[in-house]
Amino acid sequence: MSIIISPSLLSANFARLEDELKAIDQAGAPWLHLDVMDGLFVPNISFGIPVIKAIRKVSDLFFDCHLMIAEPSRYLKDFADAGADLITVHEEASRDVRQTLADIKALGCKAGLSINPETPLSAVEPYLTEADLILLMSVHPGFGGQSFIDITFKIKELRRLMDEAGSKAILQVDGGITTDNAKAVVDAGAKCLVAGSAIFGKEDRKAALEGILAATGKEAQ
Numbered sequence: 001m002s003i004i005i006s007p008s009l010l011s012a013n014f015a016r017l018e019d020e021l022k023a024i025d026q027a028g029a030p031w032l033h034l035d036v037m038d039g040l041f042v043p044n045i046s047f048g049i050p051v052i053k054a055i056r057k058v059s060d061l062f063f064d065c066h067l068m069i070a071e072p073s074r075y076l077k078d079f080a081d082a083g084a085d086l087i088t089v090h091e092e093a094s095r096d097v098r099q100t101l102a103d104i105k106a107l108g109c110k111a112g113l114s115i116n117p118e119t120p121l122s123a124v125e126p127y128l129t130e131a132d133l134i135l136l137m138s139v140h141p142g143f144g145g146q147s148f149i150d151i152t153f154k155i156k157e158l159r160r161l162m163d164e165a166g167s168k169a170i171l172q173v174d175g176g177i178t179t180d181n182a183k184a185v186v187d188a189g190a191k192c193l194v195a196g197s198a199i200f201g202k203e204d205r206k207a208a209l210e211g212i213l214a215a216t217g218k219e220a221q
Ligand SMILES: O=C(CO)[C@@H](O)[C@H](O)COP(=O)(O)O
Pocket: 008, 010, 011, 033, 035, 066, 068, 139, 140, 141, 142, 143, 144, 145, 146, 174, 175, 176, 177, 194, 195, 196, 197, 198
């Protein structure tokens, strides 16, 4: 199975976003993870629609938008218009998950569903065949650079549930990914790894990305 690394822009140098995007592109990453925070669902505010719209003009990367915002259904069209390719919403933040996933797809985007480390898998189980991606958080959402919470068992269990349901969704894991834990996370069943500080926190972004991929022992998609 090939692996997707999705570098999280949250840990990039915001004063040099275009250069950062080029570095990620040259490093061979196909995706860019965009963490949107509203200061309500999570205790932090990051960036939003105008920034995504601006960087869309200078990047062809697949925009993997992770919305950590309360009731994301209010802004789906804005994110789609700004250039999102994938919109992932939190189960904990959405009143009507099924409708929200359907609305994202109707806008022409891939639809993702995420849960926090303490949220049980039963929260995503009803949507395994409707979502294009299931995101398991391995840190409490809100900040980059936190330590990985060992959710290996949860990843394995989700993989089993997805296979059982015939789900073709991408299993993504986000938070605290490093060369030390990337293999365990992939071996447990993850297909896509988000990495922020482990890539943008290093001088050589390409070497950092390749190091994470090499640690998994898998090919890049
Ligand atoms: O969604 C989040 C945090 O809420 C993540 O996407 C982080 O931005 C990943 O950063 P690292 O943990 O890899 O530094």
